Amino acid sequence: MEQNTEIIRSLYGEVLSFTQTGTNIKSGLNGFARYAVSANTDNLKDFEKFFMSVAEAFPNYELTIDNLLTKEDRVMVCYTISGTQSAPFLGKPPTNKGTTIRGIDVFRLNNGKVVEYWDSPHQISASIFFASS
Numbered sequence: 178m179e180q181n182t183e184i185i186r187s188l189y190g191e192v193l194s195f196t197q198t199g200t201n202i203k204s205g206l207n208g209f210a211r212y213a214v215s216a217n218t219d220n221l222k223d224f225e226k227f228f229m230s231v232a233e234a235f236p237n238y239e240l241t242i243d244n245l246l247t248k249e250d251r252v253m254v255c256y257t258i259s260g261t262q263s264a265p266f267l268g269k270p271p272t273n274k275g276t277t278i279r280g281i282d283v284f285r286l287n288n289g290k291v292v293e294y295w296d297s298p299h300q301i302s303a304s305i306f307f308a309s310s
Contacts, residue, residue, distance in 0.1 A: 178247045178248075178249065179247070180289060181247055181250065181251075181252050181284075181286045181289070182245060182247045182252055184252075184286060184289060184291070185245065185252040185254060185284055185286075185291075186242070186245065188284075188291075189240065189242060189254065189256070192224075192225070192228045192240075193228075193240050223296075224282070224294060224296065227296075230266065230267075231258055231260075231266075231278070233264055233266075234262050234263070234264045234265060234266035234271075235258070235260030235261060235262055235263070235264075235266070235276065236260070236263060236264075237260050237261055238258050238259065238260030239258070239259050239260060240256060240257075240258050241256060241257045241258075241259075242254060242255075242256050243255045243256055243257055243279075250285050250286055250287060251283060251284065251285050251286075252283070252284045252286065253281065253282070253283045253284075254281065254282045254283075254284075255279075255280075255281050256279070256280055256281075256282070257277060257278070257279050258277070258278040258279075258280075259275065259276070259277045259278075260275070260276065261273060261274065261275055261276070262274065262276050280296060280297060281296070281297040282294065282295070282296045282297075283295045283296075
């Protein structure tokens with residue numbers, strides 16, 4: 178179980194590192210391929226795309242892992258992203274205001290490999306949706 182926890186913690190570290198340096202995570206070269214994803218790869222590509230869109234819209238964002246729980250073959254991550262929205266995000270124009278995004282991701286691992294991934298709808302602070310256009 179501890180190995181699964183460290184694999185997922187490393188995954189978030191890679192996402193944070195790659196998005197903040199402007200380097201894309203590329204399947205087959207680094208990032209998810211390291212975890213030998215064998216199922217639901219579209220979902221994991223969505224995971225990557227989400228964090229890349231966050232990095233584009235919130236260039237100064239901070240990712241905090243609030244809670245990381247492991248039980249048997251599953252790892253649940255509760256996280257908070259905070260930053261200033263300086264580019265469009267989810268179809269909304271830049272607000273140039275601080276915004277908070279909270280999310281929950283669940284991973285199922287088998288032999289040290291991510292085989293399933295689920296995410297919750299992200300809770301985004303109201304400032305992004307009620308900002309004047």
